[in-house]
Amino acid sequence: YSKCLSVESSEHPIMMSEVAWNKMEKRHKTCEIMLEKYNAPAFYLCKNAVLVAFASGRSTALVLDSGAAQTTAVPVHDGYVIQHGVVRSPLAGNFLAAQVREHLKDQSIEVVPTYKIASKDPVKEGQAPIWTLRKNIPGVSSTWHDYQVDQVIEDLIHHVLQVHDKPATEEELNMIPGSVFDKNGDGV
Numbered sequence: 001y002s003k004c005l006s007v008e009s010s011e012h013p014i015m016m017s018e019v020a021w022n023k024m025e026k027r028h029k030t031c032e033i034m035l036e037k038y039n040a041p042a043f044y045l046c047k048n049a050v051l052v053a054f055a056s057g058r059s060t061a062l063v064l065d066s067g068a069a070q071t072t073a074v075p076v077h078d079g080y081v082i083q084h085g086v087v088r089s090p091l092a093g094n095f096l097a098a099q100v101r102e103h104l105k106d107q108s109i110e111v112v113p114t115y116k117i118a119s120k121d122p123v124k125e126g127q128a129p130i131w132t133l134r135k136n137i138p139g140v141s142s143t144w145h146d147y148q149v150d151q152v153i154e155d156l157i158h159h160v161l162q163v164h165d166k167p168a169t170e171e172e173l174n175m176i177p178g179s180v181f182d183k184n185g186d187g188v
Contacts, residue, residue, distance in 0.1 A: 113148030
């Protein structure tokens with residue numbers, strides 16, 4: 001408090017949020033730290049899903065949260081989480097990215113991060129890209145390179161993938177127009 005916020009913790013009440021499946025022992029430990037170590041005059045610990053429901057103007061809601069590692073569905077009724085109704089699934093952002101990465105690999109599509117591209121030439125839809133490799137690229141670590149590839153894949157996911165709103169046949173899916181993906185957004 002005094003180092004980062006430049007305030008006295010004993011002068012400010014604290015409200016923290018927690019996940020719906022947090023164990024009672026962790027709740028007690030958090031309260032203990034806030035009240036005994038930081039001398040907070042008041043402390044409130046609230047479930048994330050309840051705060052999301054209230055932020056939407058509702059006290060009753062089904063809160064869906066899909067992050068990198070997991071997707072959760074948390075029922076909230078009159079401002080309280082219904083614990084036995086909480087559902088967690090590992091099907092989330094990281095899983096989706098891994099599926100896209102695997103699909104690109106199966107299609108023999110190389111993902112080239114933008115730091116390696118010096119220039120691009122316009123091509124017609126369906127043609128292979130025409131680009132020039134940047135010269136004199138400073139040595140980068142494999143982890144940084146992988147991070148840059150992940151950024152391209154994440155951008156692809158955000159701009160091109162979509163969830164179909166109803167079950168579809170193969171024929172219906174083939175009628176959906178494709179999307180051209182351009183990492184730099186310049187249409188080239």
